[in-house]
Amino acid sequence: MLSRFRLFFLFFTGMIHAQYTDQINSNRPGASIGAFAVGKGIVQFEGGYEYRKYKHQDYNNSTLDGSIAFLSVRWGFLSERLELTYQGAFMFDKLTNKISSQEFVYKRKGFLQNFLGIKYLIYDPFKKEEKINVYSCKANNGFKIKHLIPAVSLTAGANFIFDKNHPYPFGDVFDLFYRSIFFQNLRVPPDKEPFLSLRGVLATQSHFLDRWVFVTNFIFDRYLTEQTAKSYILTLTHTFHPLWSVYLENEGIISERHKDIIFRTGAAYLFSNNIQIESSIGVNTNTQPSSLFVNLGVSYRLNFHKDFKSAAEIEYEESKKEEKQLKKTMKKNNKAEKKRARRAKRN
Numbered sequence: 400m401l402s403r404f405r406l407f408f409l410f411f412t413g414m415i416h417a418q419y420t421d422q423i424n425s426n427r428p429g430a431s432i433g434a435f436a437v438g439k440g441i442v443q444f445e446g447g448y449e450y451r452k453y454k455h456q457d458y459n460n461s462t463l464d465g466s467i468a469f470l471s472v473r474w475g476f477l478s479e480r481l482e483l484t485y486q487g488a489f490m491f492d493k494l495t496n497k498i499s500s501q502e503f504v505y506k507r508k509g510f511l512q513n514f515l516g517i518k519y520l521i522y523d524p525f526k527k528e529e530k531i532n533v534y535s536c537k538a539n540n541g542f543k544i545k546h547l548i549p550a551v552s553l554t555a556g557a558n559f560i561f562d563k564n565h566p567y568p569f570g571d572v573f574d575l576f577y578r579s580i581f582f583q584n585l586r587v588p589p590d591k592e593p594f595l596s597l598r599g600v601l602a603t604q605s606h607f608l609d610r611w612v613f614v615t616n617f618i619f620d621r622y623l624t625e626q627t628a629k630s631y632i633l634t635l636t637h638t639f640h641p642l643w644s645v646y647l648e649n650e651g652i653i654s655e656r657h658k659d660i661i662f663r664t665g666a667a668y669l670f671s672n673n674i675q676i677e678s679s680i681g682v683n684t685n686t687q688p689s690s691l692f693v694n695l696g697v698s699y700r701l702n703f704h705k706d707f708k709s710a711a712e713i714e715y716e717e718s719k720k721e722e723k724q725l726k727k728t729m730k731k732n733n734k735a736e737k738k739r740a741r742r743a744k745r746n
Contacts, residue, residue: 436482447696516556628654
């Protein structure tokens, strides 16, 4: 995510060759994904640990303490516009049931997310190189309306649920209490999330005022089920130092089971061109349940990218080779001519 914040530093270098940048381009630490792919030949790992604390007012303030391991794997293939992506989140929790006079504690574990998809960059406003004004730094770094035109991408794929007794169907960590006692007494079976459902994310990404990036995500999740969910994520980031950036994020979720608004903030540090570390914190506005998030993470990339060469660059290199070969031939011919002239003098 840090490089996503810092892409303006590479505006005149990496961006003219589509997605590849000299520095890691991570989606962390926020929950949104950027519009750009990692670049052809890049294999990237983005992982983290998050502590979550929930309290549900409707269930007599029952609580949940959870630890979540996140892993995202991104691979740029075939072209600079394509990315194969996997996003996984595995949770270990302790759920304390306070509905009755006697408290009950349940320990569970399972996937909150298990998604495989493909991202495609639909529109890239940075495809054409922007001319540099060698006489004015202000002209190069000043605000321009065209910088607000966002890059646009679409990520489409499927969620997979392999556990028949999945403890968090449709992402509901309080599913154990969702059904009323009446339905439980009638032995009505609990809701089960199907093995496969579809997910799509439309992402936009704008760069402005030299040090700001604005990312939006519009998400349609769990299509083909009776519990489809719609959500948005808005992420505003600011780079105040070549190695440091901060972000603010707002996420809204609307589904049959759950409606919520979440706010997050955090910072990221570029440890090296291929490693980023970060931390963030988040809270929500709901009381059904209320929640607190604390996150630590790291992103690492394996760089197998081969530098892109435009047709003009290839033509220029070929002309230089031809020029070099011509000079070599002329030098050889001149040497042979001088040798013949010396022989003629002797005779």
